[in-house]
Amino acid sequence: MQIVPKFGLSAAWQGLIGASALIGMLFGGVVFGFLTDRFGRQAMYTVDLLLIIATSVAQYFIEGALALFVLRLLTGIAVGADYPIATSLLAEFMPRRYRGPMLGAMIAVWFLGATVAYLVGIALQALGSVFK
Missing domain, CATH: 1.20.1280 (Monooxygenase)
Known part of the structure; x- marks a missing residue:
């Protein structure tokens, strides 16, 4: 932290x-x-x-x-x-035909977003040391 x-x-x-x-x-x-x-x-x-x-x-x-x-x-x-x-x-x-795939994609995107947020945090931490 x-x-x-x-x-x-x-x-x-x-x-x-x-x-x-x-x-x-x-x-x-x-x-x-x-x-x-x-x-x-x-x-x-x-x-x-x-x-x-x-x-x-x-x-x-x-x-x-x-x-x-x-x-x-x-x-x-x-x-x-x-x-x-x-x-x-x-x-x-969502139309019934697309409901299942879209719900699955939405859950996958939540996890992708959490991973990207973590990576952005690492990048910002590295940038912070550049601007000191």
Whole structure:
């Protein structure tokens, strides 16, 4: 974690911050699943995407470990909500003939996106040392 020296994070904080998005994903699917049934898929999908954007951008401005933990937890909740909402929206509006292949492709793209995000992080870390 590149932020460890900046904030002087203990091992406990490193673990909490590292696990916060996964913890959030656990709750996001459950909570947003209920809310999606109540308020509709399209409305909750919009809320979900706005929450992902807002919490991701807000992480740039944090000043401490607690704020980072909370924002990553909220991002995880939104990502956890995205899985069931997006798949149900796709299944609802996709013609039956393409539904299976598109759902499979969507799940594969989620994993591809996670891999690309990791690689972008490595590239940004390398670029950071160039600009110091």
